[in-house]
Amino acid sequence: MPARRCSGAFATCAPPASISSPGPTFFSRTAPFCSIRRSSRTSEFSFYFQEDKLSDNSTSVTAAWISSAPLDTLFELVRDQSTWVSWTDIQSLEIESVGDAGPNSVGAVRKIIGASGTEIRERIAEVAEGKRVRYELLSGLPVVKYEGLTEFQAVPDGRTLVRWTSTFAAETPELTAELSVFLGRLVRKMVRQVALAAQIPALLNRPVRKPHSPLSSGKHVIMHDLPRYQRLY
Numbered sequence: 001m002p003a004r005r006c007s008g009a010f011a012t013c014a015p016p017a018s019i020s021s022p023g024p025t026f027f028s029r030t031a032p033f034c035s036i037r038r039s040s041r042t043s044e045f046s047f048y049f050q051e052d053k054l055s056d057n058s059t060s061v062t063a064a065w066i067s068s069a070p071l072d073t074l075f076e077l078v079r080d081q082s083t084w085v086s087w088t089d090i091q092s093l094e095i096e097s098v099g100d101a102g103p104n105s106v107g108a109v110r111k112i113i114g115a116s117g118t119e120i121r122e123r124i125a126e127v128a129e130g131k132r133v134r135y136e137l138l139s140g141l142p143v144v145k146y147e148g149l150t151e152f153q154a155v156p157d158g159r160t161l162v163r164w165t166s167t168f169a170a171e172t173p174e175l176t177a178e179l180s181v182f183l184g185r186l187v188r189k190m191v192r193q194v195a196l197a198a199q200i201p202a203l204l205n206r207p208v209r210k211p212h213s214p215l216s217s218g219k220h221v222i223m224h225d226l227p228r229y230q231r232l233y
Contacts, residue, residue, distance in 0.1 A: 047064070047065055049064075051180060058145070059170075059180055061166050065195040066161050067198055069198030071130060071153075074152055074162050075130050078133050081104055081110055088193055089115040091114065095110055104127070105124065109121060119139075121140055134150075135149075143170050143179065144168075144170060146167070150163070
């Protein structure tokens with residue numbers, strides 16, 4: 001069984017109790033669930049975070065959020081990369097090459113300048129309409145491999161559960177620990193930002209964040225950059 005570390009300000013360490021919660025089939029992890037924030041009005045959780053050590057020596061960090069927005073709205077915000085600057089903290093997103101069926105399809109390559117000024121390049125690996133978007137890192141982080149996955153599931157009353165997962169492997173345990181902290185913060189931020197942007201359209205018109213200076217002379221973040229990178233992203 002893979003090792004697990006659950007962290008966060010809200011912890012109940014109990015599985016969802018009712019059918020109105022997504023349940024273990026959505027999370028595809030072994031119970032118990034940890035770091036669950038529960039609504040003050042119902043027994044359902046609204047926020048979830050989990051870290052797993054997988055059998056292939058990679059690490060997975062996952063955050064999930066229940067949004068009152070409909071599934072189609074949330075899925076379109078993630079699928080349509082032209083919206084990302086409006087609801088994330090990134091400075092810019094440029095489509096370097098289009099995919100099989102356009103800029104938001106499988107095979108498309110994007111260049112993202114993060115809030116810290118660091119450049120990363122990613123390729124879309126899968127788009128399943130209304131269900132998930134998967135992408136893989138091409139350059140920009142000190143990892144052996146990296147994959148991101150955003151999944152969507154409708155829950156009762158027109159709400160949607162969105163789940164954001166980063167799975168990565170680094171060369172050393174020390175780097176793995178630092179990246180776990182950074183990527184854990186990142187998935188928590190991304191899932192919260194897209195959930196709230198879908199609920200509150202006015203957030204999509206907020207001013208573009210002022211850029212930070214680049215952290216390193218090259219395209220890749222280096223080890224001593226990571227603590228500052230974690231703070232600024």
